[in-house]
Amino acid sequence: MKAAAITAFGGPEVMRVMEFPDPQAGPGQVRVRVKAAGVQHFDCAVRNGWTPAYGIEVKLPQIPGNEFAGIVDQVGDGVTGISVGSEVLGFALLNCYAEYVVIGADQIVSKPSAMSWEEAGGLTGNGQGAYIALKAIGIKPGDTVLINGAAGSLGAFAVQLAKEWGAKTVIGTASVNNHDYIRSLGAIPVTYEEGLANRVRKLAPDGVDAAFDTAGGEGLKAAVELVQDKNRICTFFAYDLIEELGLRVVRGERSASRLAELVELHSKGRLHIHIRDSFPLERAEDAHRALETRHGRGKIVLKMD
Numbered sequence: 377m378k379a380a381a382i383t384a385f386g387g388p389e390v391m392r393v394m395e396f397p398d399p400q401a402g403p404g405q406v407r408v409r410v411k412a413a414g415v416q417h418f419d420c421a422v423r424n425g426w427t428p429a430y431g432i433e434v435k436l437p438q439i440p441g442n443e444f445a446g447i448v449d450q451v452g453d454g455v456t457g458i459s460v461g462s463e464v465l466g467f468a469l470l471n472c473y474a475e476y477v478v479i480g481a482d483q484i485v486s487k488p489s490a491m492s493w494e495e496a497g498g499l500t501g502n503g504q505g506a507y508i509a510l511k512a513i514g515i516k517p518g519d520t521v522l523i524n525g526a527a528g529s530l531g532a533f534a535v536q537l538a539k540e541w542g543a544k545t546v547i548g549t550a551s552v553n554n555h556d557y558i559r560s561l562g563a564i565p566v567t568y569e570e571g572l573a574n575r576v577r578k579l580a581p582d583g584v585d586a587a588f589d590t591a592g593g594e595g596l597k598a599a600v601e602l603v604q605d606k607n608r609i610c611t612f613f614a615y616d617l618i619e620e621l622g623l624r625v626v627r628g629e630r631s632a633s634r635l636a637e638l639v640e641l642h643s644k645g646r647l648h649i650h651i652r653d654s655f656p657l658e659r660a661e662d663a664h665r666a667l668e669t670r671h672g673r674g675k676i677v678l679k680m681d
């Protein structure tokens with residue numbers, strides 16, 4: 377099969393399309409013909425030489441990619457309820473930038489026909505990440521919530537889930553050209569330059585109950601200044617500051633049941649997935665470059681034929 381692989385640790389230029397042996401589904405596994413794979417900062421970190429702490433080994437040449445959508449084309453022994461031809465989306469830690477991926481049968485859910493391949497390929501990583509973070513900081517009806525980096529893929533899911541779970545007011549930081557976009561998701565937009573805490577105070581005179589930071593900087597500073605209960609601030613960006621700032625340490629594993637819940641929200645029209653850009657496998661390098669600008673709205677995906 378063809379796959380985009382990391383051939384050495386370094387910048388986006390180390391990505392190459394190469395031939396690999398077709399993987400085979402073992403017991404309890406399925407093989408999926410990948411139609412789309414989301415591009416995540418996680419993948420860029422692996423490319424830079426970071427080894428995720430999940431007991432996995434990164435071996436060069438390494439195929440990155442931890443989320444995908446596609447069509448089941450092999451079903452391993454002992455797998456029930458999934459058949460060849462099923463359209464699915466799911467998660468892994470590596471190996472998704474490829475024509476085929478083999479994963480456990482408990483790492484996929486059905487893809488509704490109304491969900492595009494790109495949307496399906498780009499849902500699980502940031503969708504589940506936002507879900508885990510907002511559950512940890514206990515979003516509840518009536519809350520006023522600050523989402524820093526609200527136009528990014530993770531932030532956009534967080535805005536929508538906070539509204540879904542009853543937040544009265546969601547304030548989202550973004551550059552001006554993304555304000556209409558995050559307004560359309562249900563947030564009140566605010567720019568993230570210096571003086572952010574004061575701008576948020578004006579928008580939320582009764583205070584901010586909880587905050588989720590996906591971009592650091594002024595947004596995280598404002599969160600620490602404005603949210604009284606530090607257990608209700610989560611950062612997925614400034615991990616090095618969590619202890620110093622006394623913030624909640626948030627960890628969580630992806631699950632098929634959580635993914636199914638997100639798919640259902642999408643089907644009901646309550647979770648929108650904006651595709652920022654879609655690249656062919658051969659341009660995985662450009663997809664990484666685009667993501668690493670750290671500006672733009674929604675999700676970047678690789679689209680296979």
Ligand SMILES: NC(=O)c1ccc[n+]([C@@H]2O[C@H](COP(=O)([O-])OP(=O)(O)OC[C@H]3O[C@@H](n4cnc5c(N)ncnc54)[C@H](OP(=O)(O)O)[C@@H]3O)[C@@H](O)[C@H]2O)c1
Nearest residue numbers: 417502505525527528529530550551568591593612671672
């Ligand atoms: N499961 C997960 O999703 C997960 C888990 C762990 C960690 N993370 C981390 O979460 C972060 C965000 O991921 P992502 O996929 O959402 O990234 P992304 O799609 O690249 O989004 C970046 C967003 O950040 C905004 N931004 C840039 N600089 C900013 C600043 N100084 N203040 C506020 N906002 C700023 C940009 O807004 P403008 O375009 O408007 O400037 C852009 O919309 C990454 O660092 C990733 O490693 C994610």
